[in-house]
Amino acid sequence: MSSLKQIISCTSDYDPDALPVARANEVIRSFVKPVSGVEKLPVRAALGRVLAKEVVSPINVPSHDNSAMDGYAIRNDDLGASEPVTLTEIGTAYAGREFTGEVRRGECVRVMTGAVMPRNTDTVIIQETVDVDGKRVSIPAGQEPGQNRRLAGEDLQKGKPALHAGRMLRPADIGLIASLGIGEVSVRRKLKVAFFSTGDELVSVGKKLKAGEVYDSNRYTLWGMLTRLGCEAIDLGVVRDDPEKLEGAFRKAASVADAVVTSGGVSVGEADFTKQMMAKLGEVVFWKIAMRPGRPMAFGRICSRGKSATLFGLPGNPVAVMVTFYHFVRGALLTMMGRSDTDLPLLCVKAETAMRKKPGRTEYQRGILELKNGEWSVRLTGAQGSGILRSMSEANCFVVLGHEQGAVRGGDYVEVMVMDGLV
């Protein structure tokens, strides 16, 4: 396992006091590794889990050539080049009930969607296009040989990988696994992530607020994000700004979890004692990231009683904690969970209004993506302060203004990341 020091020494333009988002993510991604540990689950229980081993198809899907439409199965050597033909219907094939006879030249079989193609036939004529007179079926010219027939194995081929390891199983995937007749799959074990909030001013829900106190909301947003990501979230509560208490909490987290996510205690005024304590517990770097919101952040590994956990020390401000989670922690945890795909698409849409922005930092403004006059466009949710959690709650996307980007004028195109799908 590479040390943080080694990874950082290979990172170009490394400045811990003005670190671009991409550089910080480079360091984080080189440092984290997937956890080992696999479990076998019934297919439905595996929904949302990460596939640990590729699924190889034991059969062809479909297993036989079959009809894609209701109509008449014919031999393509009966089709005239440009003139209509009339054939004799000799029977019917249903889905699940084969026509077992032989089809000779000049004959056809009525077929339903999903019916196995009768022997010698290879083409299906849609029922709406034919003229039927008793057993006489007249087929107009212009049919394509092989049309409206699904070939055996056209969906999945026997012996070939149907799904690769590293993918999160979605509804289509569990259906696909079922289509192979497989009832159980191997998935990675759940990632255990401990989390706690730090701050003398924090009060847990259920108690009365005194002057200067605030309710601890970060433990709720963090719990929500971790749970939606598919982690086992371990709540270690509120920890006071006291080096001994903090050390105890970090040791506990290292001994029970694969990763620990904390909020608060990494801003300039508070980082000093956290830094000293971290130096005792493991290898942790403190960054000021060129981004807004969410500048300060700690990252590394802490150890206790022979166990270790990857540490993400996030800022305390309620929006900053969510933004840093989505843009640094999410991808890292997905990698640890064994996911091979972690990037999310950015969409380009029209900005309804101007947006202030300075080059030299990445900004994640909170936006509302809406269909206006037939085109998708984005507007901001209002005040963008890093303490205004309402801006996250009202938003359905981040407006991602890149490192080099300057101010945006109304009508310019900007990149957005849709929040559905982030977790």
Ligand code: AMP
């Ligand atoms: P800090 O990063 O600890 O300096 O905190 C920055 C700001 O975020 C302060 O105004 C804190 O009161 C607020 N804050 C810190 N932790 C939380 C939390 N868990 N819930 C709500 N607000 C918090």
Ligand code: MG
């Ligand atoms: Mg604090």
